[in-house]
Amino acid sequence: MPFQLSESSEKIEALVRDARETFQKYEDLGLPMEALEALPSTDEKEDGAIKLVFVGQYSAGKSSIIKMLTGMDTGIGADIKTDHAQAYPWHGIEIVDTPGIQTGIREDHDAITYEQIKHADLLIFTITNEGFDQTMGNHFQKLAVEQQRGANMILVINKMDRAALGNSPEQQQVMLPDIEKVIAPFTPEQLYTSFVSTNRYEESLEETEAEVKQDLLEESGYDVFIEHLNDFVEAKGLTARLQKPLNELAAALEEAGKQTGADDAACEIQKRQIRTLKDNQAQCMDEMQDLAMMVQSSIKGTGRKASLDIQNSSSREEAEEKLSHAISDVEAQVKDCQQKMVQAAERMGRQIEQEDEALMQTDFAQSLRESLQAPQPGKALQEISHSEHLASADAPEESSVDMQKVMTNGAGALSNLGGVATSSLKSFSGSLTHTAVKEVGHLFGASFKPWQALNIAKGLSIFGAALGALGVVYEIYKAVTEGEKVKDRETKMREARQEIQQKFNEDADAVYSDCIRVAHEVMDAWIQPAIEGLQTAIREAEEQQQARQAFQDAVRKLEDRTYALREQVQTTNPLT
Numbered sequence: 001m002p003f004q005l006s007e008s009s010e011k012i013e014a015l016v017r018d019a020r021e022t023f024q025k026y027e028d029l030g031l032p033m034e035a036l037e038a039l040p041s042t043d044e045k046e047d048g049a050i051k052l053v054f055v056g057q058y059s060a061g062k063s064s065i066i067k068m069l070t071g072m073d074t075g076i077g078a079d080i081k082t083d084h085a086q087a088y089p090w091h092g093i094e095i096v097d098t099p100g101i102q103t104g105i106r107e108d109h110d111a112i113t114y115e116q117i118k119h120a121d122l123l124i125f126t127i128t129n130e131g132f133d134q135t136m137g138n139h140f141q142k143l144a145v146e147q148q149r150g151a152n153m154i155l156v157i158n159k160m161d162r163a164a165l166g167n168s169p170e171q172q173q174v175m176l177p178d179i180e181k182v183i184a185p186f187t188p189e190q191l192y193t194s195f196v197s198t199n200r201y202e203e204s205l206e207e208t209e210a211e212v213k214q215d216l217l218e219e220s221g222y223d224v225f226i227e228h229l230n231d232f233v234e235a236k237g238l239t240a241r242l243q244k245p246l247n248e249l250a251a252a253l254e255e256a257g258k259q260t261g262a263d264d265a266a267c268e269i270q271k272r273q274i275r276t277l278k279d280n281q282a283q284c285m286d287e288m289q290d291l292a293m294m295v296q297s298s299i300k301g302t303g304r305k306a307s308l309d310i311q312n313s314s315s316r317e318e319a320e321e322k323l324s325h326a327i328s329d330v331e332a333q334v335k336d337c338q339q340k341m342v343q344a345a346e347r348m349g350r351q352i353e354q355e356d357e358a359l360m361q362t363d364f365a366q367s368l369r370e371s372l373q374a375p376q377p378g379k380a381l382q383e384i385s386h387s388e389h390l391a392s393a394d395a396p397e398e399s400s401v402d403m404q405k406v407m408t409n410g411a412g413a414l415s416n417l418g419g420v421a422t423s424s425l426k427s428f429s430g431s432l433t434h435t436a437v438k439e440v441g442h443l444f445g446a447s448f449k450p451w452q453a454l455n456i457a458k459g460l461s462i463f464g465a466a467l468g469a470l471g472v473v474y475e476i477y478k479a480v481t482e483g484e485k486v487k488d489r490e491t492k493m494r495e496a497r498q499e500i501q502q503k504f505n506e507d508a509d510a511v512y513s514d515c516i517r518v519a520h521e522v523m524d525a526w527i528q529p530a531i532e533g534l535q536t537a538i539r540e541a542e543e544q545q546q547a548r549q550a551f552q553d554a555v556r557k558l559e560d561r562t563y564a565l566r567e568q569v570q571t572t573n574p575l576t
Contacts, residue, residue, distance in 0.1 A: 003069065004230045005050065008569050010091035012245055015565060016040050019249060019558050023256065026551040038252040040245035053096045053120035055113055055143070057136050060126040061158040062097055064198035068222060069229075070095065085116050096120070117143065122232065123153040125191075129163045131175060132182040144186060154192045154232055155183065160221065161197040167219045171195075192228035196221035246566045253559045257552065267541045269365055270534045276355045277534075281527045284348035285519060288341050292515035295337035296508045299330050303504020307497040323500070330504070334511055341515065345522065 016039060023036045054062040063074040070090050074097065088095040098113040117123060123143065127136055144150030157175070160167035165174070172195050176188060183191060197220050204216035217223070306326035313319040359365055 003226050005233045006070075006091045006093055008565070009050070009093050011565055012249075013091050015558065015561055016245060016249055019253065022551070022554045022558065026547065026554075038248065038255065040248040040252075050121050051094045051096060051116075051119055052122045052124060053098060053116050054124045054126060055098050055117060056124075056126035056139075056156075057128060058099070060128050061198050062124075062126045064202075065124070065126060065156060065158060065196065066095055066097055068196070068198050068201045068220075069226075085112050117147075117149065120149075121152065122236075123149055124156055125153055126156045126158055128159045129157060129175070131157075131178050137182040140182060144183065150186050150191070152236065154194065154228060155179075155188070156194045156196060156225065158196050158198060160195050161199050161219070167195050167197045167200065167221050192232050194221060194225040194228050196225050243566065243569060246562060246569065250559070250562050250566065253555055253562060257555050257559070264545065265364065265367075267538050267545070269359065270538050270541070272359055273356060274531055274534050274538075276352055276359070277527055277531050280348050280352050280355070281523055284344055285523065287344045288519045289516060291337050291340050291344070292512045292519075295333055295515070296512035298333050299508035299511060300505050302326050302329050302333070303501050303508070306504065307500040310500060311493055311497050326504075330507065337511075337515065341519065 020036070020039050023039065027036065054066060056062065066072070066088065067074045070088065072088055072090065074086075074088070084099065086097045088097070096116050098116050125140060125143070132140065144153060157179075160171065163171045163175070165171035175195075179188060179193070199220075200216050201220035201222050204213050204220060204222075207213040207216055303326070306323060309322040309326075310319040313322060
C-alpha cells in the first residue's frame, strides 16, 4: 500500500519536472521566459514543503521507521544516531528526524526537537514496545495537550518483535490499557496508533520465499502504519497543500497554450508576396520577349529592304550610303527596344511595390505587423549607391558598369528583401520592394548593350566582301551589258544581296538572344533572390510551426495530467 501523500507529491514532482523540461526544449520558439518562470519550483527543500517530524523516545527506532517509510538510507547504527535535526527531502515532503527527548547526552537535544515541532504538519511520536515511562508520558502530554498538537499527531510503537507475543493483535490488546492511561484525553484511534517492527520489515525485504515474506511483512505492521498515515492525511486535509503547485502549474500551462505565434499569418503573407513577384516577373518577361521578337523582325525587315536598295543602286557610293543608313536604322531600333525593355522593368517594379503595399494595408497584415513590432527594411538595400553602381540608360556607350558587381550586390541586398526573406517572424516587415525593385530599370539599362551584338558594319563595310564584289559588278556593268558577262553580273549581285541579308538576319538573332539573356540575368539577380528568400522563410516558419504544434500537443498532455492529478488530490481531501 503506497503512502498517498508521498505518491501524490511524487507525481506532482514528476509532472512539474516534465513541464519544465518541455518548456526548456521548446524555448527557442520564442516562449516568454515568464511562462517558464511561472512553473512551480521542483526544489524539495523549499519552505512550502509538507513537514513530517519524528519525535519521541531515543533509541525507539525513529530513523528505522523513516527508512521503512521512504526507503532512504538513514545511516542507522550508532547508539544515539541523531544528535541534531536531520531533514530528508522526499517527493516534495520534508521528513525530519530529531534527537530523542531527555537523552541525557546533550542539553540542547530537547530545544532542537521542539524547534522542529513548531513547524511540523504531522508529528510522529515514537516509543518502543516497553511503552511510556514517566518522562515520555510527561513529554507526550506537553505536546498533545498543553501545546495542542495532539490533533496533528500519530503514535507509533516500534520494536514490537521484542514483545512476548510479537506484533500480534493479542499483544497489542495487552499493551493498549497502559497506553490509553498516558494518552488520555485522546484515544488510540484518534492518534492513529500503529504497532510496528522495523526489524521484521527489513527481514521481509531480504526474504525470497513468498509465504514467509508475507508473514514477516504482516508482523512488521507496515501496511497498517501506511493505512493510518493515509487516513490521517485525508482527515486533516494535508493534501490541500499539494493544490498550490498544481494550481501554479495549471496557470503556467494555460498561459503557454496561448503562445500560438503568427506562423500561419506570416506564411500566408509570404506566399502572397511570392505570387506577386512571380506573376509580375512572368508578365514582364512576356513583354520583354515580345519586344525582343519585334526588334528581331524589324532588323530582318531592314536587312531585306537594304539588300534590295543596294541592288538597285547605280554606283558603289550609292550602295555604301544606303547600307550606312540601314545600319544606323538598326542601331536606332535596338536602342528603342532597350528603352522599352527598361520601361517594362520599371513598370514591373512599380507594380510589385503597389501590390505589396496594398497587401500590407490589409487588416490581416496590419494586425500581424503590429503584433510583431518589426523594424522597417532598407538598410541592406541602401548599400547600392546610385552614383557608384547605377548608370543612366540614356548614355549606354559611356557606361562602365561592372555587371557582375552590380548583380552580386543586387542579389545580396534583395536577399533581405522585405525582412521576411530572412527569418520568418522575427524580421517580418512590410515593403517587399522598397528601393530595390524600383532600381531594376536602371540596372537593366546600365547593363543592357544589345547594339554590341551588331556586326553588320564590320561584315559589310566598304572593305567587306559583299560591297567589294558589288563594286566590281558596277564596273563590269558599265562595259558589258549582254551575254555571259551579264549573267555573271547577276549572279554576283544575287550573292552579294544574300550575304547582306544574311548579315542582318544574324544580327537580328544575336540582338534577340542578347535581349532575352540580359532580361533573365536581371530577373535572376533581383527578383529570384527575393523569391528564394521568401521560400526559405516559409520553410523555416513551417518548421517552427510544426515544432510549436508539437509543443502545444505536449502542453495539452501536461494539462490533462495536471487536471487528473488535481482531481485525484481533491478526491482524497474532504476539506477542499
